[in-house]
Amino acid sequence: MDLYSKLSSSMEELSSTFATRMTKYEEDLKNASGDTSHKSISSLSKDFTEFRSLIWKTLGALKSQMELLVVGLDRHEMSSRGKVLLLHGLSENKETSPVTNFLGVMSEHLKVLNVAPSDITACHRLGTNTSKPRPLLVRFESRIVRNEVWRNKSKLKGTGLTLSEFLTKPRHEIFMNARKQYGIHKCWTSDGKVIIQVSDKTRKKIESALEYRELVAQFPPVESTAASSKPVNEKRTRKPAK
Numbered sequence: 001m002d003l004y005s006k007l008s009s010s011m012e013e014l015s016s017t018f019a020t021r022m023t024k025y026e027e028d029l030k031n032a033s034g035d036t037s038h039k040s041i042s043s044l045s046k047d048f049t050e051f052r053s054l055i056w057k058t059l060g061a062l063k064s065q066m067e068l069l070v071v072g073l074d075r076h077e078m079s080s081r082g083k084v085l086l087l088h089g090l091s092e093n094k095e096t097s098p099v100t101n102f103l104g105v106m107s108e109h110l111k112v113l114n115v116a117p118s119d120i121t122a123c124h125r126l127g128t129n130t131s132k133p134r135p136l137l138v139r140f141e142s143r144i145v146r147n148e149v150w151r152n153k154s155k156l157k158g159t160g161l162t163l164s165e166f167l168t169k170p171r172h173e174i175f176m177n178a179r180k181q182y183g184i185h186k187c188w189t190s191d192g193k194v195i196i197q198v199s200d201k202t203r204k205k206i207e208s209a210l211e212y213r214e215l216v217a218q219f220p221p222v223e224s225t226a227a228s229s230k231p232v233n234e235k236r237t238r239k240p241a242k
Contacts, residue, residue, distance in 0.1 A: 014061065014062070017058075018058070021054065028043075067208070067210055070208075071207065071210075074170055074208070075207065078171065081165075081167075081168070081192065082143060082191070083121075084138065085138050085140070085146060085163055086136065086166050087105065087136040087163055088161065088163075090133055090161055092134065097123075098123040098125065098136055102120070102123055102136060102138055103115060103117070109155055109156055115145060115148075115149065119141050119142070125137070164189070165192060170208070171189075171192065171193075171194060174208075178196050178206070181221035182196055182197070190205075194212075
């Protein structure tokens with residue numbers, strides 16, 4: 001069953017359950033309107049407690065369904081960016097085309113000489129003009145060429161240029177938070193997924209905020225643990241002068 005079918009089936013089931021319980025509860029209220037006996041009031045109180053519990057359970061289910069929907073849409077969006085890379089730090093030169101500038105980087109720094117203009121379907125700057133060079137978006141004709149360029153990204157070290165994947169906003173936020181909490185050298189991306197090396201030396205692939213929260217709970221960042229254990233009013237002791 002696909003994502004849409006799962007969501008539709010779940011919503012129909014919830015609607016049917018609510019309608020049935022609400023109808024029954026309204027009938028019970030009408031029947032008890034003229035009966036003030038302790039038994040009737042107690043019965044209605046029990047029904048209300050059960051119905052309230054159902055409401056909270058349903059809200060939790062709806063929240064899970066919404067997260068599932070968001071993850072599905074995010075995966076779809078990330079899939080559409082599978083052939084895209086971003087080049088950061090390249091000076092903007094209006095005298096030559098973005099494609100020419102990018103191919104110059106390929107030959108000069110990455111030593112990838114088999115990339116031709118026909119291998120690039122789109123190439124343009126992202127965002128509005130600023131004092132700093134804007135990222136250059138490059139969409140390749142095939143993932144094969146894109147992956148070859150991506151594999152050679154380490155050759156840009158020391159040039160002031162960097163390559164990155166074109167992450168969706170939720171994944172970019174996860175990536176930035178992970179770098180802050182786990183360290184720059186323990187976080188990277190691959191095929192649109194955020195890879196994090198945790199304390200037991202295993203690598204975890206993260207696609208959603210929910211997965212990241214679960215990871216943080218299971219493997220608390222060392223920096224956060226150290227910070228929380230450090231006394232707030234810690235003072236340095238000075239050695240007496242000789």
